[in-house]
Amino acid sequence: MNTATRLGVYGLGLAVAFAGAFGAGRLADPLLPAAADGAADAGGGHAHDDTAPAPAGAPVPAGLQVAADGYRLETLAAPGAADEEGDLSFRVIGPGGDPVTGFEVAHEKRMHLIVVGRDLTGYQHLHPRMDGDGVWTVRTTLDDPGPYRMYADFVPMGGGDGLVLGTDLAVPGAYRPADPPPVSATAEVDGYEVELSGALEPGATGDLTFTVRRDGAEVTDLEPYLGAYGHLVALREDDLAYLHVHPEGAPGDGATAPGPDIAFRAEVPSAGGYRLYLDFQHGGEVRTAVFAVDADGGAAPPAEDGGAPEEHGH
Secondary structure (H helix, E strand, C coil), X not given: CCCCCCCCCCCCCCCEECCCCCCCXXXXXXXXXXXXXXXXXXXXXXXXCCCCCCCCCCCCCCCCCCEECCEEEEEEECCCCCCCCEEEEEEEECCCCCECCCECCECCECCEEEEEECCCCCCEEECCEECCCCEEEEEECCCCCEEEEEEEEECECCCCCCEEEEEEEEECCEECCCCCCCCCCEEEECCEEEEEEECCCECCEEEEEEEEEECCEECCCCECECCECCEEEEEECCCCCEEEECCCCCCCCCCCCXXXXXXXXXXXXXXXXXXXXXXXXXXXXXXXXXXXXXXXXXXCCCCCXXXXXXXXXX
């Protein structure tokens, strides 16, 4: 697997891009039959593995497949009710048909698990624990009924580059997706203001810089989190294709300052909407700033109200 075309590979100072497959559409939601007043019932069951097929011969963006390169993601358990803590358990089945138990450490963890609602709310970046049988488990809460997307981001031992496999989860109950937020270059979370400069440019490498402030003052003592001053996940709104990048430089390299700026380089293949989730740590706590942006070659416009469109679960 080539690092220039694979996504979700943890790396510093690299432009990590979505591969092609522009035609891979958003999954239909067969888990969600229509209900009165525009709501839906997210029925029983906790996993749904179908994905929209890509055009023949086209590479598939990360996170759209439950299986790739001989590896398969198998969900074993998930929280069965909204707003109730439960186990989220899964395993990775290897090319030989057995559960994988050997994983490389990538940014201080052997497994990075992303869970987000299909309406792109409720984002969580989790780090489960693996038992001796290759079963990964983490306690978590899915706040609202409805469909969720789960991404397992990992590097198999001796397997070269990383993989991102994805599958769907469903929490029973009446479901009404959140309205899309307005495009904005600023976000607020827990009293921090984060401003985005730069733009996503289809088919080209774009520079993105996030500036972190608190009460109007620049934050210059960001803390390392998983070996970096910031982590960025981008999801393409149309199909939830996944991109995980890390900032240029690293803590302790003699050149990278601990804020207020966190700089990234990223490339996306197509115009359209993307949701960006920036994790950063300060005061011993990890926070996530959320941005809605358009990849159209233009600069991100300023927010009218100075606020974030949504908050997160972490």
